[in-house]
Amino acid sequence: MPPAQEDRSSAPSLSPLRIGPVSVWPPLVLAPMAGATNHAFRMLVRECGGVGLVVGEMISSFALHYENRRSLAMFDWTDDERPVAAQIFGAVPEVIADAAKRAEDAGADIVDINMGCWVPKVVRSSAGAALLRDPVQAQSVMEACVKATKLPVTIKIRRGWDSGDSRAVEVARIAQDAGVRAITVHGRFAKQGFGGASDPGTIAEVKQAVSIPVIGNGDIRTPSDAARMLRETGCDAVMIGRAALGNPFIFRQVWAWLCDGKVLPPPSVAELAAAARRHTELQVRLLGEERGVREMRAHLPHYVRGVENAAKLRHELTRVSTADEINRLLDRVAGGAVA
Ligand SMILES: Cc1cc2nc3c(=O)[nH]c(=O)nc-3n(C[C@H](O)[C@H](O)[C@H](O)COP(=O)(O)O)c2cc1C
Incomplete structure (x- = not known):
C-alpha cells in the first residue's frame, strides 16, 4: 500500500493507451503468464475491475501452425474480456505469420510476440528472448507478423539476453520501423530469470527512443510501485504479473490510487x-x-x-x-x- 503521506503533486497524467485502433483504458495491463492467464483468470481479473487489457498465455506458433488441438483451444477468449491480446512465440517468419493470422481469425484484438521468454524449451528453438540476440531474425519475425494480420502487432521484450548486452533500445527501434504498434519492456536480462531487480532506466531509454507506446513491466507489487514506474520512466501504461496471482483486485487498487489518491483497504x-x-x-x-x-x-x-x-x-x-x-x-x- 502506498504510504498515506506520499506527495501526489507529481502524480503521472493518464490517458488511454492506444495500440493501433485499440484504445486501452485504464492503461493497466494484465501480463501474460503461462499456466495462469487463461480465460478463467483473465475473466476474474476483469470482474474485479481496474484492468484495461488482458494478455493470454504464450502459445507456440509451431503448435498453432500444425493445428495442435490443445494450443488452438488456448484461443479461449470471450467478448466480455475484450480487449484481449493473444501472445505467440516463434522464430520462423512464415510459421509465426500463420499463427498471427490464426489469432486474427479467432477474434483476438491484438497479437503480441513473445521476445522475452528465457525457458530452454523456447530459447532452443531461437524464439522468445533468443530473438534479442539476433536482431536480424527478430526483424524478419516482426515484419512477417505485421504483414500477415490486420490486427495491431505488439512485442514484449526484456532488457537483453545477458548483462552487458542491452538490446532493448536497438530492438525497439527495429520494431517501430517494422510496424509494431506498442512495446512492453520488462527491465531484466533474460539470464536473470526473476533474480535481481527490474531496471526502470531501460524502460525510460526505450520510451525516449521510440514514438510508439511503451508499457513498463517488472516488480510492480503495489499502487505506489505503479505510480513510480509511470513517473520515472514516462511509460504509457503499466503491466502487472505476479502481484495479480492470488490478488485479482490489484488493478482496482492501483487504479484508485492513480486516479484519486485513494488507498483502498487490502482485500479481506x-x-x-x-x-x-x-x-x-x-x-x-x-x-x-x-x-x-x-x-x-x-x-x-x-x-x-x-x-x-x-x-x-x-x-x-x-x-x-x-x-x-x-x-x-x-x-x-x-x-x-x-x-
Ligand atoms: C508464472 C509465470 C508465467 C509467465 N509466462 C509468461 C508468458 O507466457 N509470456 C510472457 O511474455 N511472459 C511471461 N511471464 C513474465 C511476465 O509476463 C512478466 O513479464 C514478469 O512476471 C514480470 O512482471 P511482474 O514483476 O509484474 O511479475 C511469466 C511470469 C510468470 C511468473
Missing part, C-alpha cells in the same frame, strides 16, 4: 476466498471439473498467502480433487477456521 480474507471460489467456478466451466481443479491447485495457495498459520491448509489446497472440496476449504478460510 473473505474477499480473497470468494475470488478463489469464483476462479474455481470459471476454471471448471472452461476446462471441466477434473482439469479445472487440477489447474486450481497451483493457484489456491496464492489466495491464502496472508492467512496466518495456514501451512496445513495450503498443503490441503494443493491436494484437492473436486470443486466441492475446494469450496469447503475456502469456507473454512472465510470463516476464520483454518487451523
